[in-house]
Amino acid sequence: MPKLYSGAEIVFKCLEDQGVSNIFGYPGGAVLPIYDELKNFKSIKHILVRHEQGAGHAAEGYARSTGKAGVLLVTSGPGATNAVTALTDAYMDSVPLVCISGQVPTHLIGTDAFQECDTTGITRPCTKHNWLVKDIKDLAGVIHKAFEVATTGRPGPVLVDIPKDIQFQKTIYKKYKKQKKLNGNSHNRFSQENIDQLIQLMSKSSKPIFYTGGGVINSGPKASELLKELVYTTGFPITTTLQGLGSFPADDNQFLGMLGMHGTYEANNAMYDCDLMINIGARFDDRITGKIDEFSPRSKKVHIDIDPSSINKNVKVDLAIVGDVKSVIASTIKTLKKKKTNFVKSNKQKTSKWWEKIQKWRSKRSLDYIGSEETIKPQYAIERLYELTKDKDTYITTEVGQHQMWAAQHYKFNKPNRWMTSGGLGTMGYGLPAAVGVQVAHPNKLVIDIAGEASVLMTMQEMSTAVQYSLPIKIFILNNEYMGMVRQWQELLHDKNYSESYTAALPDFVKLAEAYGCVGIRAKTPEELDDKIIEMLNTDQPVIFDCMVDKQENCYPMIPSGKPHNQMLLGPKDQKENVITRKGKTLV
Amino acid sequence: MANSKSAYSLASKKERFDTHIIVVWVDNEAGVLARVVGLFSGRGYNIESLAVAEVDQKLNISRITIVTTGTPQVIDQIKLQLKKLVPVHKVADFKREDKKVIFKEMALFKLVGNKMKLEKAFKACKKYDAIILDKTNKSNVIQITALRREIDSISNNLKKFGLVSVSRTGAVAMTRGAEVFK
Numbered sequence: 001m002p003k004l005y006s007g008a009e010i011v012f013k014c015l016e017d018q019g020v021s022n023i024f025g026y027p028g029g030a031v032l033p034i035y036d037e038l039k040n041f042k043s044i045k046h047i048l049v050r051h052e053q054g055a056g057h058a059a060e061g062y063a064r065s066t067g068k069a070g071v072l073l074v075t076s077g078p079g080a081t082n083a084v085t086a087l088t089d090a091y092m093d094s095v096p097l098v099c100i101s102g103q104v105p106t107h108l109i110g111t112d113a114f115q116e117c118d119t120t121g122i123t124r125p126c127t128k129h130n131w132l133v134k135d136i137k138d139l140a141g142v143i144h145k146a147f148e149v150a151t152t153g154r155p156g157p158v159l160v161d162i163p164k165d166i167q168f169q170k171t172i173y174k175k176y177k178k179q180k181k182l183n184g185n186s187h188n189r190f191s192q193e194n195i196d197q198l199i200q201l202m203s204k205s206s207k208p209i210f211y212t213g214g215g216v217i218n219s220g221p222k223a224s225e226l227l228k229e230l231v232y233t234t235g236f237p238i239t240t241t242l243q244g245l246g247s248f249p250a251d252d253n254q255f256l257g258m259l260g261m262h263g264t265y266e267a268n269n270a271m272y273d274c275d276l277m278i279n280i281g282a283r284f285d286d287r288i289t290g291k292i293d294e295f296s297p298r299s300k301k302v303h304i305d306i307d308p309s310s311i312n313k314n315v316k317v318d319l320a321i322v323g324d325v326k327s328v329i330a331s332t333i334k335t336l337k338k339k340k341t342n343f344v345k346s347n348k349q350k351t352s353k354w355w356e357k358i359q360k361w362r363s364k365r366s367l368d369y370i371g372s373e374e375t376i377k378p379q380y381a382i383e384r385l386y387e388l389t390k391d392k393d394t395y396i397t398t399e400v401g402q403h404q405m406w407a408a409q410h411y412k413f414n415k416p417n418r419w420m421t422s423g424g425l426g427t428m429g430y431g432l433p434a435a436v437g438v439q440v441a442h443p444n445k446l447v448i449d450i451a452g453e454a455s456v457l458m459t460m461q462e463m464s465t466a467v468q469y470s471l472p473i474k475i476f477i478l479n480n481e482y483m484g485m486v487r488q489w490q491e492l493l494h495d496k497n498y499s500e501s502y503t504a505a506l507p508d509f510v511k512l513a514e515a516y517g518c519v520g521i522r523a524k525t526p527e528e529l530d531d532k533i534i535e536m537l538n539t540d541q542p543v544i545f546d547c548m549v550d551k552q553e554n555c556y557p558m559i560p561s562g563k564p565h566n567q568m569l570l571g572p573k574d575q576k577e578n579v580i581t582r583k584g585k586t587l588v
Numbered sequence: 589m590a591n592s593k594s595a596y597s598l599a600s601k602k603e604r605f606d607t608h609i610i611v612v613w614v615d616n617e618a619g620v621l622a623r624v625v626g627l628f629s630g631r632g633y634n635i636e637s638l639a640v641a642e643v644d645q646k647l648n649i650s651r652i653t654i655v656t657t658g659t660p661q662v663i664d665q666i667k668l669q670l671k672k673l674v675p676v677h678k679v680a681d682f683k684r685e686d687k688k689v690i691f692k693e694m695a696l697f698k699l700v701g702n703k704m705k706l707e708k709a710f711k712a713c714k715k716y717d718a719i720i721l722d723k724t725n726k727s728n729v730i731q732i733t734a735l736r737r738e739i740d741s742i743s744n745n746l747k748k749f750g751l752v753s754v755s756r757t758g759a760v761a762m763t764r765g766a767e768v769f770k
Contacts, residue, residue, distance in 0.1 A: 120619060121619075121622070124619070124622065124623060124626055125626055125630045128672075128674070129673070129674040132618065132619075134618075149674060307672070308668050308671070309665060309668035309669050309671075309672055311668075312661060312664060312665075313661075313665055316661070
């Protein structure tokens with residue numbers, strides 16, 4: 001007679017077989033049998049969060065910084081509904097998550113039982129797939145399938161809802177063997193002909209651009225390596241989306257910076273004027289394209305993506321290549337080397353005029369701002385943070401708003417998986433719990449959440465988690481007392497009617513840090529900023545850094561409402577040419 | 589939205605809409621219809637009619653037939669999004685004008701009236717394979733199978749012959765000839 005395992009045991013057996021070492025969760029009535037088993041599985045460490053949304057974002061941070069699936073465990077009813085924001089966030093940004101939720105016993109389902117909700121119904125539109133397990137014999141198969149769905153193809157969140165009686169029932173467990181065919185290859189539907197067509201277009205183009213996104217990161221570190229090789233081999237300029245930052249070294253000359261709504265002048269103009277756009281693992285999001293009718297009007301467009309439904313969704317393309325980014329780039333490089341040995345030479349001449357044009361756009365220095373000696377400019381704060389942390393292998397998470405865009409513009413990422421931000425859903429409160437998850441995955445690395453004071457208050461309670469597990473995350477708050485991005489839109493687009501965007505009665509963040517049992521640091525002037533940042537970096541505990549910045553600063557450049565890429569709004573410096581430049585002022 | 593200054597993205601001009609019949613083969617499991625229908629409502633696609641039933645008890649396969657309208661781009665998205673659902677096996681798509689495909693809907697009409705009216709009603713239905721399913725002195729229940737627009741017109745027509753109740757199915761579809769959609 002083979003050994004029988006309870007449903008709760010099977011959950012952990014499955015997690016063990018999937019190589020899971022950390023889970024994020026919060027106990028409750030409907031998952032108590034699972035929590036009861038936790039002590040018997042030493043290889044799995046549970047991180048107790050303070051809110052299920054925090055569990056979800058922490059699992060996202062874990063997943064994005066490791067490339068593995070993040071796992072969260074929540075109870076029925078409010079436990080599950082609290083996780084919905086994080087699941088939706090992961091769905092929008094293609095982050096592999098496995099959410100295990102408890103459910104009321106099967107015989108109570110549908111009776112409006114205590115802490116009952118239609119979890120699979122609620123999470124159906126925000127997961128790749130979900131399951132309600134009604135038979136113990138299905139449990140192991142479902143959990144393994146859940147990991148498969150979450151991590152293959154375009155990654156995303158899944159949910160397994162397990163009623164409490166199923167957690168008690170017993171059955172046999174067969175050890176799981178990972179099937180080989182599950183890796184990326186089964187999603188490759190491109191042919192050599194596609195690659196040849198791509199190279200044909202590349203060799204004809206005189207104004208090419210690579211536009212790359214989070215798909216490169218999701219395809220694994222090897223994809224970023226290959227992308228570098230491809231970009232160097234071709235000599236083409238490259239711009240990345242918010243989620244693509246880090247897939248190509250930001251300090252490289254071929255990198256034009258981020259594109260889109262708050263992208264650089266050179267990146268957006270190059271997108272508008274190019275004759276060949278090669279989209280690798282990005283999805284023509286509305287914050288990227290601006291006015292869709294006037295999006296890059298004269299270019300041939302190539303779209304490389306693992307998800308067939310991403311192709312022709314927002315923008316019609318001339319060549320679609322469906323496949324794993326890594327495999328597509330590898331084939332392209334191989335073919336390029338074999339068939340077009342003199343590609344680099346012939347191409348340099350062809351694109352030289354294009355590069356001249358790009359240099360002209362670059363000379364606008366669209367990320368410049370007017371420095372100040374009295375107040376800390378938020379851009380300056382990020383620049384200093386970058387300068388003081390660039391020699392460490394730093395992981396950055398963010399909340400959502402102006403600080404997020406400034407971080408994307410001024411912090412330079414050279415490696416993939418170092419940048420965790422909520423792009424698609426734009427979830428305020430993402431960064432702090434995400435930093436918890438990143439630090440759990442990388443205990444000895446520097447993890448900084450670049451935050452805004454409004455966002456960070458949404459999930460501030462997770463500081464308690466950081467303290468409990470001695471996770472020395474650094475919460476670097478650019479505090480302007482406003483919901484800065486809301487304030488900016490109100491200033492520019494709603495006649496300066498600052499409706500409800502100012503937060504009166506903010507907490508004292510230094511005291512708040514002390515209340516949580518960690519360290520609070522405040523910087524008020526540009527002069528003291530460096531010392532304070534160094535103090536933060538030297539603190540081996542969680543830190544809340546209250547960086548008091550200019551309250552009125554706006555995030556530029558910006559593509560205004562309903563405008564195409566070539567009609568950007570530049571910053572105040574561009575409007576007043578005679579003002580002392582940033583370098584002149586801030587280097588005092 | 590269109591007039592607001594802070595509208596970042598403005599809707600572009602309307603394109604031509606086509607009517608398509610989408611056939612989806614799915615695992616017959618709990619919630620599968622909700623997944624398919626939820627995809628349509630969540631992404632703002634139309635459903636004109638819907639027919640669902642299990643077609644293979646052994647393999648547990650259901651066949652869902654959806655009549656929808658949309659621009660060619662939207663129709664493509666519908667197919668691609670459907671194919672991403674885990675319980676979906678295959679997706680077929682036919683234009684309504686497609687001559688190689690048979691479309692049928694069924695309707696039940698209840699008519700109440702005198703003998704003459706009932707006879708006239710049955711005559712009017714005759715060319716749509718009309719069958720009388722129930723008959724009393726003053727009422728008939730008639731079943732017909734026809735195309736959507738034919739049923740629309742006949743049910744309009746029947747009003748003067750004492751039509752009191754209509755029950756209709758969604759369209760089902762089948763290709764002509766020996767070929768089977770793979």
